[in-house]
């Protein structure tokens with residue numbers, strides 16, 4: 437793998453890493469059942485992470501997603517919805 441998937445957009449505005457976009461250096465996508473969700477999400481009375489919104493997917497546990505290879509995301513970019521869900525998730 438030569439590229440790391442960018443978090444193009446994240447609508448979960450109550451996440452401490454969301455400040456005009458995802459500022460976590462790398463997020464982990466996990467979740468259960470049919471919903472792939474961001475395991476890095478945390479609601480705190482604070483904002484943190486990088487100085488700019490330049491988040492990436494560090495790891496993805498959703499092997500059944502068509503974009504997943506070896507527990508990594510191969511999509512060029514993903515979008516995270518307002519429930520910390522990976523909108524780009526596509527079940528095989």
Ligand code: SF4
Nearest residue numbers: 496501503509522524
């Ligand atoms: S698009 Fe698929 S492989 Fe990529 S982060 Fe979302 S659920 Fe994981």
